[in-house]
Amino acid sequence: xxxxxxxxxxxxxxxxxxxxxxxxxxxxxxxxxxxxxxxxxxxxxxxxxxxxxxxxxxxxxxxxxxxxxxxxxxxxxxxxxxxxxxxxxxxxxxxxxxxxxxxxxxxxxxxxxxxxxxxxxxxxxxxxxxxxxxxxxxxxxxxxxxxxxxxxxxxxxxxxxxxxxxxxxxxxxxxxxxxxxxxxxxxxxxxxxxxxxxxxxxxxxxxxxxxxxxxxxxxxxxxxxxxxxxxxxxxxxxxxxxxxxxxxxxxxxxxxxxxxxxxxxxxxx
Amino acid sequence: xxxxxxxxxxxxxxxxxxxxxxxxxxxxxxxxxxxxxxxxxxxxxxxxxxxxxxxxxxxxxxxxxxxxxxxxxxxxxxxxxxxxxxxxxxxxxxxxxxxxxxxxxxxxxxxxxxxxxxxxxxxxxxxxxxxxxxxxxxxxxxxxxxxxxxxxxxxxxxxxxxxxxxxxxxxxxxxxxxxxxxxxxxxxxxxxxxxxxxxxxxxxxxxxxxxxxxxxxxxxxxxxxxxxxxxxxxxxxxxxxxxxxxxxxxxxxxxxxxxxxxxxxxxxxxxxxxxxxxxxxxxxxxxxxxxxxxxxxxxxxxxxxxxxxxxxxxxxxxxxxxxxxxxxxxxxxxxxxxxxxxxxxxxxxxxxxxxxxxxxxxxxxxxxxxxxx
Numbered sequence: 001x002x003x004x005x006x007x008x009x010x011x012x013x014x015x016x017x018x019x020x021x022x023x024x025x026x027x028x029x030x031x032x033x034x035x036x037x038x039x040x041x042x043x044x045x046x047x048x049x050x051x052x053x054x055x056x057x058x059x060x061x062x063x064x065x066x067x068x069x070x071x072x073x074x075x076x077x078x079x080x081x082x083x084x085x086x087x088x089x090x091x092x093x094x095x096x097x098x099x100x101x102x103x104x105x106x107x108x109x110x111x112x113x114x115x116x117x118x119x120x121x122x123x124x125x126x127x128x129x130x131x132x133x134x135x136x137x138x139x140x141x142x143x144x145x146x147x148x149x150x151x152x153x154x155x156x157x158x159x160x161x162x163x164x165x166x167x168x169x170x171x172x173x174x175x176x177x178x179x180x181x182x183x184x185x186x187x188x189x190x191x192x193x194x195x196x197x198x199x200x201x202x203x204x205x206x207x208x209x210x211x212x213x214x215x216x217x218x219x220x221x222x223x224x225x226x227x228x229x230x231x232x233x234x235x236x237x238x239x240x241x242x243x244x245x246x247x248x249x250x251x252x253x254x255x256x257x258x259x260x261x262x263x264x265x266x267x268x269x
Numbered sequence: 270x271x272x273x274x275x276x277x278x279x280x281x282x283x284x285x286x287x288x289x290x291x292x293x294x295x296x297x298x299x300x301x302x303x304x305x306x307x308x309x310x311x312x313x314x315x316x317x318x319x320x321x322x323x324x325x326x327x328x329x330x331x332x333x334x335x336x337x338x339x340x341x342x343x344x345x346x347x348x349x350x351x352x353x354x355x356x357x358x359x360x361x362x363x364x365x366x367x368x369x370x371x372x373x374x375x376x377x378x379x380x381x382x383x384x385x386x387x388x389x390x391x392x393x394x395x396x397x398x399x400x401x402x403x404x405x406x407x408x409x410x411x412x413x414x415x416x417x418x419x420x421x422x423x424x425x426x427x428x429x430x431x432x433x434x435x436x437x438x439x440x441x442x443x444x445x446x447x448x449x450x451x452x453x454x455x456x457x458x459x460x461x462x463x464x465x466x467x468x469x470x471x472x473x474x475x476x477x478x479x480x481x482x483x484x485x486x487x488x489x490x491x492x493x494x495x496x497x498x499x500x501x502x503x504x505x506x507x508x509x510x511x512x513x514x515x516x517x518x519x520x521x522x523x524x525x526x527x528x529x530x531x532x533x534x535x536x537x538x539x540x541x542x543x544x545x546x547x548x549x550x551x552x553x554x555x556x557x558x559x560x561x562x563x564x565x566x567x568x569x570x571x572x573x574x575x576x577x578x579x580x581x582x583x584x585x586x587x588x589x590x591x592x593x594x595x596x597x598x599x600x601x602x603x604x605x606x607x608x609x610x611x612x613x614x615x616x617x618x619x620x621x622x623x624x625x626x627x628x629x630x631x632x633x634x635x636x637x638x639x640x641x642x
Contacts, residue, residue, distance in 0.1 A: 099607065104369040104370070111299070117303050118299075122306050126299075128366075128369060129360055129363040130363075131367050138366055138367045140368075141368045142368045146605040146606035165328035192359060195352065196355045196356040197328060197329070198352075
């Protein structure tokens with residue numbers, strides 16, 4: 001699927017972020033290739049969400065370069081950034097739906113913003129199939145976010161993120177708060193969309209099942225930078241304490257066994 | 270990919286073997302389909318074949334258009350790549366009768382139902398406030414029986430937030446109102462040649478009405494709203510539920526300290542406000558009417574009966590109770606989303622000020638009838 005010769009979709013170089021005295025990232029590098037599903041893992045407070053916010057331009061880094069689709073994003077003029085923005089979709093942790101709009105209207109916001117000329121009937125049809133595609137019930141379109149459960153809000157958020165048929169999808173803990181069936185269905189959805197649309201996915205997750213099931217490569221955040229990038233097998237071969245604990249801990253082993261991708265060597269209990 | 274972005278989606282129409290072939294080309298994507306949907310509607314043919322072999326890129330919107338041709342016109346699809354076929358199948362699977370718009374009742378029905386909702390809401394709020402007052406009394410009873418459990422710290426914090434931090438703004442406002450009353454009064458009274466009575470006007474209105482009323486409005490705006498917002502966001506964050514499960518009564522931990530702090534601070538603030546209004550009026554009288562401060566104070570002692578101060582000291586805690594109760598009640602009613610916090614906060618302030626003024630009118634009639642003129 002991914003051509004190694006292609007320029008990376010996301011390139012982060014020497015990124016530095018800090019809140020006051022507290023340094024989050026220092027000299028962080030990361031490349032995401034076209035068409036791959038990149039999982040980003042790391043302990044709580046290692047700055048996974050901050051990294052995502054830096055890439056999508058919600059957080060201005062202290063130093064470093066961020067390129068998306070080969071275009072520099074740091075300090076970019078808002079008008080110019082718009083052209084890049086419409087090529088990606090973002091799902092925030094809590095869904096971040098606009099609370100005064102219905103789910104269908106939420107999905108239509110980006111379409112109306114970027115393609116004001118679209119015929120309203122087609123717009124309604126687009127909203128309808130996006131909503132259905134995200135696994136929401138047929139009566140969800142006319143509901144307000146406050147009437148939805150946490151998992152449904154997330155699905156509605158996905159529907160909105162997919163509204164513009166983006167090439168690049170940012171997902172911040174998409175399966176957190178979904179029931180296992182819903183989470184598996186969501187993993188499947190991401191895989192199918194990736195295959196059909198050639199999506200590139202930047203996925204922050206704690207869900208080991210998701211990591212095993214759909215991620216092509218995984219970037220591990222620790223010590224203020226990306227300490228390792230690779231497939232699960234490659235990561236398991238590394239001698240890094242946190243990585244070993246993460247994938248070979250009881251939950252990591254369970255997820256691996258469940259998906260028939262047992263880590264190659266077992267750790268003595 | 271490069272160069273392909275500028276290719277507009279288009280189709281050509283040919284008749285081959287008795288069926289109409291629509292041969293699509295270019296990018297069948299959201300960016301390029303703007304006109305395509307209408308043009309496709311205009312195609313009139315019974316047997317359609319859709320040829321996708323020249324399509325460079327297709328997204329779900331393009332797939333949707335193809336799917337619609339298949340669904341509505343029974344079109345046959347040829348030349349689709351595996352990815353395109355997956356996409357079309359995907360969209361076809363997602364073709365469900367999704368409800369997009371809410372059913373809106375007719376205008377007449379809507380007006381009637383809105384009036385009904387308002388009435389219902391109003392009565393519910395009144396009954397709810399009464400119930401809230403009742404459960405406050407019960408909690409107070411608990412606290413009196415177990416005084417050790419009471420959170421005095423919260424009350425002291427409340428003193429600071431409601432009282433101390435409001436001193437500057439309440440003082441400044443009252444000072445200015447004092448000046449305005451004196452100035453406007455002097456203009457009117459001059460016409461009757463009794464400018465000196467400005468002292469009576471300022472003195473009695475400040476101590477009896479304005480001090481406490483202006484304070485109440487300021488406290489409703491500052492603290493009533495803060496209570497509603499604080500409790501509302503705690504409710505949203507499930508903090509209140511967490512408290513209940515731990516066995517802490519939100520009434521005792523959150524509501525009573527705030528209400529008590531407001532009830533105790535209101536008389537002090539009201540008195541302070543009255544004094545500042547007198548101060549403002551006095552400054553004006555001195556500078557503009559040549560009434561020296563000593564004379565001003567001497568006159569005040571003659572004209573302000575002690576009952577004026579009693580009235581203020583009775584009204585102030587009552588107003589405080591109403592304002593704090595409205596704030597806490599509205600805060601505790603928050604459910605659902607963050608938007609409600611804003612709405613409830615507004616309601617708390619409006620309700621607080623409204624009830625204070627209604628009550629003030631009752632007080633005025635009552636005090637007059639008991640002879641506190």
